[in-house]
Amino acid sequence: MQDSGNCYKARLAIAHQQLPCEMVPIDILTGESRTPAFLARNSNGRVPTLELTDGTFLPESNAIPWYLAEDTILMTGDPLSRAQALRWMFFEQYSHEPFIATIRFWLALAPDPESHRVQIDERRPGGYAALDVMEQHLGAHDFFAGDYSIADIALYAYTHVAEEGDFDLSGYPRIHD
């Protein structure tokens, strides 16, 4: 799905490595991720889902870049820095996406944004809390885990469209740079 930050993570990992692949558009707004055919590929009904040439399916927006990055410069080197990359990727899924991506989805993609106003207001502080954690880290580090890696891809995906969810990034110069 073109507008999905989660799909963007996979596309960015693929583009960095110029991997040959076929993109199959799935529109979650019209239920295409909940059809029997799609659920047979990913029982959790979410995009992106990677299909390998042997017919294996790999779901999850952060597991796909991890798999594609093994043994490339997008993967951090030693076990501790790999774990730190994962730390930021789990942070992205639990402490960032439910706030920043979900609010942006409601405001920029879903029909009738105002019907989600209460939830948007409830989730707004969690989004800024995630941005605070990122800003603090980037004050002392150029990237999230060692050099540019899949951790940066994971966090860039929805942060770079956070303003579509009415997040004001003007107080976050490190993130903005």
Next chain:
Amino acid sequence: MQDSGNCYKARLAIAHQQLPCEMVPIDILTGESRTPAFLARNSNGRVPTLELTDGTFLPESNAIPWYLAEDTILMTGDPLSRAQALRWMFFEQYSHEPFIATIRFWLALAPDPESHRVQIDERRPGGYAALDVMEQHLGAHDFFAGDYSIADIALYAYTHVAEEGDFDLSGYPRIHD
């Protein structure tokens, strides 16, 4: 924190390998994860956080078992099965914990469960959806990614206390076994 499923993941990975470690209790209910001293260890203010002997801190309940499991039998072997383990660990953080762990927290640990009744009712279907995905997978596989691994640790942590959140597991024989 003894009652935290996220801390339990780290303890289980440590126990499996009989690693020497010191446990430092942090009570999130009294704000101990939000003190300046704790935030200096993990700016996201969450438990568990692992401190290594060199003073490095590694946050995130699924990144810690991953790090501790590198080069052990708890880590799945080839790149694809490692990615599938991660797939289930990201599933746990995004599609399982916000429903099953959060409802259990509100009902079993937090003060005044009834004040969360609307949120509990809103999140209940997401919890059963996660259990459905797990049950379906376990109908065709003994474990989540190859042999018993950190993916099973991640999903066991909150599933084995789901009944404290009033989830009825009687319709989930594979999970129950």
